[in-house]
Amino acid sequence: MVRFRDDDLMSNIVDREMDKRTMLTAFFERNRIDETARVYLYKYFPKHFTWNGSTRRWNPRGRKNQRGRIVSANPAEGERYYLRLLLSNVRGPTSFEHLCTVNGQRCETFRKAALELGLIEDDEYLSQCLEEASTFQFPNALRRLFATIMIFCQPGDIRKLWNDQFESLSEDHRLHCQSIERVQNMVLTEISVLLQSMGKNINEFDLPKITDDVNLQDAGYRELQEEYGIVLEPEHLSAKDSLNPDQKNVFDEIMMHVDNDLPGVLFIDGPGGTGKTFLYISLLTEIRSRGLIALATASSGAAANNMPRGRTAHSRFKIPLNLENNSMCNIKKQSGAAKLIRSAKIIIWDEASMAKRQAIEAVDRTFQDIIGVSLPFGGKIMVMGGDFRQVLPVIKRGTRAQIVDSSVRMSPLWSLTKKMRLTINMRALKDPWFSKFLLRVGDGTEEPIEGNYIRIPDDMTIQCNNRENAIKELIHAIFPSIEDNVYSSDYIISRAILSTKNESVDEINNQMIEIFQGEEKVYYSFDEAEDDQRNFYPVEFLNSLNVSGLAPHKLHLKIGCPIILLRNIDPSHSLCNGTRLICKGFMRNVIDAEIAVGQHAGKRVFFAKNPSNPF
Structure with missing residues (x-):
């Protein structure tokens, strides 16, 4: 800490330096006067604007692009680190105050703002998740969500989470039973059965013991009963x-x-x-x-x-x-x-x-x-x-x-x-000609042209007149009248677009999400590198990785859009890798979805916001 007296000459120097434009404050000013600049994140700003050191202003860049980067910050640096995190995710801030404002509410610190945006993990988000879910679902669904949280979200204090949410978890049983001990045993029994279906035992977790002689199913015969x-x-x-x-x-x-x-x-x-x-x-x-x-x-x-x-x-x-x-x-x-x-x-x-x-x-x-x-x-x-x-x-x-x-x-x-x-029974197939062609290709009997090339018939292709609108034309061909059927589960799951590269899949998905009506919700994953004490792998670098088989850092959702589960949560109830669902609702910490296919089609399920997005 450095201190100066009011009459000290150095205090004038400090005031003068505070009035100077920095690259960051000039970035704020550019956003205030130029609406087109607000679409770029701070780390991408040098690609579209150039810094003039004499006037200390950002000016539009010419034809040549240039990459930029933000000065590194370690999580141990506190507010400086959270400021950097906000600048890597918030577009078009016009001031520090604007950067700290979330949903119209001014946050006192950068950390609080990052927390409200869901950019960092909150110790209380699991409790908030159950509270949000309790507003529009029954206690039996909450108990399944509680069991899922215990296994997949690694809560630090399960006993505190149990104590905070016991009333919501036991609301239906308390209506028919006056004994709190008996109600607690019934709730724990149901949670125990759910944990068993997921391959876990309730005794592995810090929860109250079942003291009453309740009719708890024997774990040895549960699979047979199912x-x-x-x-x-x-x-x-x-x-x-x-x-x-x-x-x-x-x-x-x-x-x-x-x-x-x-x-x-x-x-x-x-x-x-x-x-x-x-x-x-x-x-x-x-x-x-x-x-x-x-x-x-x-x-x-x-x-x-x-x-x-x-x-x-x-x-x-x-x-x-x-x-x-x-x-x-x-x-x-x-x-x-x-x-x-x-x-x-x-x-x-x-x-x-x-x-x-x-x-x-x-x-x-x-x-x-x-x-x-x-x-x-x-x-x-x-x-x-x-x-x-x-x-x-x-x-x-x-x-x-x-x-x-x-x-x-x-x-x-x-x-x-x-x-x-x-x-193949051709009469049972919807398109026998199409199936015959694919079989000939797979068996290597389709006649090639110009060496090893195979000509795809015109009936299997979509004519595209404008290469820039190719994806839009593809979506329109596969999903005709999608604007009128965005809330029809049967319409959504009966169609699919396949691609050979993840980059193309992400591009198609982004354009599909824009077609759906209503509010968009973005969920962020919390990426971190183990044993990285010197911060060799900055958070924004980890967030930028798009690894095959893992969910993206940003999960964009709208009501009615299809989602696919990427991990096994409860296979006995169809919640496994590859399950297709339809988003029916969401809040800050919980997603409400409906299973779209399989023997459990139509069943509504909950998913807690997870440090690693499961979709």
């Missing part, structure tokens, strides 16, 4: 009557194994559109209607959602992420998952061609160990399906030999597997 409690859809019960001859032959073969209790491993091979999923649904419904357990799994969340009570194979069988040639699944012999496997009559694994052979072999070894039978998969009836023309196992930076080696075809189990093939 499978026995599946409600069969009427249209699924009649599915077997609509099978084509190929599907009917496969159906009868598998049911012969079920009726005669014959173990076996079967693989259903067929291109897309042959009705493999429809066949799975017929098998699952037929077996479950007899009071037996049939497990439905898939290598991807999207495929699992297409089957009733489908789960990803990694979730159902606890397959380790880092696989070795001798890996085992993380299933204990006395656990509920082990009892469920022993009780299952048949297990269906869709998109098995996408799974690594090490994963399938790990499941095989685990089943033999749990069941105590040395036959493949412990003597279970194992039905796998897939299409080797589609995506094979993904090996990061792998060679062709490594990809082939990881395929299920290279496993010793493949020689013990009975293969059944489905052919």
Whole structure:
């Protein structure tokens, strides 16, 4: 701290320096007098304006562009760091006061302003999330949200969060029960069941103990109760009557194994559109209607959602992420998952061609160990399906030999597997000509032109007269009259635009979001580098990274827009990687969404604002 007396000569020098324009204050002044300058962030300002050191002003730049950067600041520097954070995210500020004003309210510090904008993590945001959700949802939905927060948001003080939100979590039970202890036990019991469905135990968390003798479901039999409690859809019960001859032959073969209790491993091979999923649904419904357990799994969340009570194979069988040639699944012999496997009559694994052979072999070894039978998969009836023309196992930076080696075809189990093939029933397809063309391309029989090129037919292309409006024309062709159907879930999920690059996906998504009506809400992720004590990786650099498989730093949402879940939250209730949802509402710390596809379509769910956006 440096101090000067009022009569000191140095005080005049300090006043004179305070009146000088700096690059930052000149940036504010330029925004006040030039509306076109307000669209640029401070770090991009040198690209469009040039600094004149003599007049100390920003002037419009000519043709040549130039990159600029903001002076680095460490989080330990306090307000200077938060000022830098605001300048990296707020467009067009005209003064320090303007920079500190959020939603019409003046914040006392830069940190408070960054907090109100959601740029930094707030210790109280989880409590605020539950309070916001309680204004338009019932307590049972809040309890599911509370369980999700416990697992995925890593609250620092779960007991305090429980104490603060107990009244909202228990509102329905308190209407029918006067005993606070009994109400607490009922709430904890429901949360315990939800945690079990997500693979966790309530005893792992700092919550009050269940003191009363309540009817808490035994964790060892919960999985069995869930499978026995599946409600069969009427249209699924009649599915077997609509099978084509190929599907009917496969159906009868598998049911012969079920009726005669014959173990076996079967693989259903067929291109897309042959009705493999429809066949799975017929098998699952037929077996479950007899009071037996049939497990439905898939290598991807999207495929699992297409089957009733489908789960990803990694979730159902606890397959380790880092696989070795001798890996085992993380299933204990006395656990509920082990009892469920022993009780299952048949297990269906869709998109098995996408799974690594090490994963399938790990499941095989685990089943033999749990069941105590040395036959493949412990003597279970194992039905796998897939299409080797589609995506094979993904090996990061792998060679062709490594990809082939990881395929299920290279496993010793493949020689013990009975293969059944489905052919395309063209009458069942909406566009048989289109499917025939794709199959010819995939099989390599389509006649090339000019060497190795293939000409795409005119019926499969969209004519574009203006390259600058190409994306708009594409959106208009795929989503005609979207302005009149933005609130129709069926309209939104029945169409999709595919792209080969993430940059193109982001550009299309941004233009799609602009079409939707209503208020836009932006959620920010909180990116940080571990063990970066010297701030080698500034926050804005981490925020600028757009890594494949991770959500962007800024998540733009409007009511009615589709969103896709990027992580497994509760696979037993279709909240898994790849689940498509429709945004139905949002507040500062909570998102209200509706599941759009699968057996839980139409179900409303909550998502708390997460340090890493899950969408």
